[in-house]
């Protein structure tokens with residue numbers, strides 16, 4: 691009798707995180723800090739709201755953004771219920787580059803956070819959410835957790851209204867969701883949308899905001 695060989699799960703899929711456990715009554719609000727050409731590059735109103743309301747959140751900082759926002763990097767790192775990961779150095783399209791180039795792009799902000807801010811950042815989100823096998827392999831070799839999302843807010847789209855973004859979140863947010871938004875000022879309605887999430891959508895569904903790390907260990911017994 692021949693033994694059936696089980697299908698080997700795709701290596702890439704197994705390494706890329708898009709959500710937490712579906713049984714977890716939590717969601718992760720995540721905010722990318724991609725570099726911007728115009729504007730302040732920082733949504734102070736949004737950050738103030740998250741801090742005042744003590745809402746756990748995860749930020750993915752690009753190296754180029756960090757070099758222009760030293761004060762803000764320090765401020766975000768100081769908040770105990772915020773988590774900080776990285777988002778590439780200059781926001782490149784990873785699949786267009788060799789593994790070596792991707793490694794430089796990936797490690798730039800990791801090193802900067804480490805040397806300048808004494809912060810060990812282990813969460814990584816590729817710019818544009820784009821990657822290939824090299825991206826996944828390099829992140830894994832460097833001990834970084836590869837974090838995407840399963841709910842796209844669409845917040846940087848200037849044609850979307852707050853109501854439209856909220857409608858999208860209503861449709862897709864559930865237990866274990868990771869929501870992608872922006873804190874670099876590109877999301878015109880992000881503050882409004884987060885306020886709606888916090889005051890209405892999440893409490894109505896008995897969902898609690900968590901950092902990505904909390905979400906990933908959600909439901910596991912304490913060691």
Ligand SMILES: [Zn+2]
Pocket residue numbers: 722723724777781817818
């Ligand atoms: Zn980005």
